[in-house]
Amino acid sequence: MPFDFERLDIPDVVLVKPKVFRDPRGYFMEAFASRAFEAAGIRFSVVQENQSYSRRGDIGGPSFTRPSQSSGPRS
Numbered sequence: 377m378p379f380d381f382e383r384l385d386i387p388d389v390v391l392v393k394p395k396v397f398r399d400p401r402g403y404f405m406e407a408f409a410s411r412a413f414e415a416a417g418i419r420f421s422v423v424q425e426n427q428s429y430s431r432r433g434d435i436g437g438p439s440f441t442r443p444s445q446s447s448g449p450r451s
Contacts, residue, residue: 378406381416390418402430 380393392413396405406412408425 378409379412379416381418390416392418400431401434402428404428 378395380395382391382393383389384391394405394407396403405427406424407427408420408422410420410423413420
């Protein structure tokens, strides 16, 4: 799960700690994912939010990997 949820002593208050994935270029984290929050009992209307940071001179973006020729069709 990309988050740790910690219920605090204050009623209905939850500390949400996102997991941050770092490398030499910067970091990526999911700031919100509705399934994870709902599983923790938190109802919220945002579907998903991601954040990333790239160091100066590095360009980041979505990744894509082509299926290998030998893997066959995916179902």
